[in-house]
Amino acid sequence: MFNQSQLDGIDHIIQANLIESGLDNVIFLDMAGNAIAKHDNGKTQLDSIAFAALAAGNFAAVDAMAKLVGETEFSLLFHKGEKSSIHFSKVTDDTLLIAMFNKDISLGLVRLKVAETIDGIKKILTENA
Amino acid sequence: MALINVKTKEVQIKIVYYGPGRGGKTTNLEYINETYRNQIKTEMVSLKTQDDRTLFFDFLPFDVGQIKGFDITIQLYTVPGQVKYNATRRLVLRGVDGIVFVADVQKEQRKKNIDSLNQLYENLESYNLDLFNIPLVMQYNKIDLKKTPVPLLASNIMQKDLNSMLRVPAFEASALNGGNVIATLKKIISMTLASIQDQIF
Numbered sequence: 001m002f003n004q005s006q007l008d009g010i011d012h013i014i015q016a017n018l019i020e021s022g023l024d025n026v027i028f029l030d031m032a033g034n035a036i037a038k039h040d041n042g043k044t045q046l047d048s049i050a051f052a053a054l055a056a057g058n059f060a061a062v063d064a065m066a067k068l069v070g071e072t073e074f075s076l077l078f079h080k081g082e083k084s085s086i087h088f089s090k091v092t093d094d095t096l097l098i099a100m101f102n103k104d105i106s107l108g109l110v111r112l113k114v115a116e117t118i119d120g121i122k123k124i125l126t127e128n129a
Numbered sequence: 130m131a132l133i134n135v136k137t138k139e140v141q142i143k144i145v146y147y148g149p150g151r152g153g154k155t156t157n158l159e160y161i162n163e164t165y166r167n168q169i170k171t172e173m174v175s176l177k178t179q180d181d182r183t184l185f186f187d188f189l190p191f192d193v194g195q196i197k198g199f200d201i202t203i204q205l206y207t208v209p210g211q212v213k214y215n216a217t218r219r220l221v222l223r224g225v226d227g228i229v230f231v232a233d234v235q236k237e238q239r240k241k242n243i244d245s246l247n248q249l250y251e252n253l254e255s256y257n258l259d260l261f262n263i264p265l266v267m268q269y270n271k272i273d274l275k276k277t278p279v280p281l282l283a284s285n286i287m288q289k290d291l292n293s294m295l296r297v298p299a300f301e302a303s304a305l306n307g308g309n310v311i312a313t314l315k316k317i318i319s320m321t322l323a324s325i326q327d328q329i330f
Contacts, residue, residue, distance in 0.1 A: 049204075
């Protein structure tokens with residue numbers, strides 16, 4: 001279970017690093033498909049509960065495929081759409097970060113910002129445990 | 130394991146309907162979805178094959194109100210029942226808090242019920258969970274077939290096959306007509322809430 005200061009810290013870092021950089025939606029979730037933190041830019045309507053369940057399932061399936069081909073994990077997944085794209089990354093063994101963004105933002109920027117955010121979240125989870 | 134968010138005061142609980150293929154797991158969720166449509170914020174998600182068999186899972190979240198200031202959301206999942214999908218069945222069990230084992234009362238399904246329960250035991254072990262310690266309800270489904278010539282297993286046989294050691298609550302049910310679907314659901318919710326109450330309160 002995450003404590004109040006961890007949740008505050010995670011909310012802050014997602015908002016400051018990702019939403020303010022122009023991403024549409026960000027969900028931090030556990031591997032069982034439960035959303036822990038949800039943020040958006042106020043312009044999108046996403047069924048985040050169903051999305052988190054599907055995202056966890058998707059990541060779990062790809063993770064199982066990685067093991068079948070002898071990889072420890074595929075720690076990053078990316079789905080590109082015409083208008084919006086989705087970037088998945090593993091944060092810890094039990095958590096995932098999903099970032100949705102539109103075509104105005106480059107994948108490079110998203111990857112950079114997501115990497116910074118993951119480092120930040122890991123630090124929060126270790127320091128405030 | 131249930132997700133308890135102290136900041137948003139939310140508790141998310143994962144209940145998985147498990148059992149052999151074509152046993153009525155998805156039909157249970159479809160009945161619940163129809164019955165509690167007003168309490169369900171989202172559409173039921175079904176990942177299925179072209180011939181309507183569950184490929185990965187069905188997913189149905191709904192709110193059951195507040196307990197001590199926490200909003201409780203129940204997330205119902207089914208697993209794919211077909212034998213070949215065990216890898217995906219195991220994935221769906223990750224983070225499970227409570228299980229409904231949906232068994233098929235048709236005589237010809239007897240071995241499949243037992244095999245599926247044994248596999249559930251093994252699959253839970255891979256997450257360091259013990260079938261004997263997790264909230265579990267048995268549902269003996271398709272009791273409506275009593276009106277047809279299809280040979281069925283008597284309740285005492287089902288109990289002996291599946292529940293003689295586990296000794297968990299069991300319901301005869303008809304997922305198709307809704308018989309005991311809600312009773313099963315209420316039982317697993319109350320058992321699961323009881324099992325996690327120490328963590329929340």
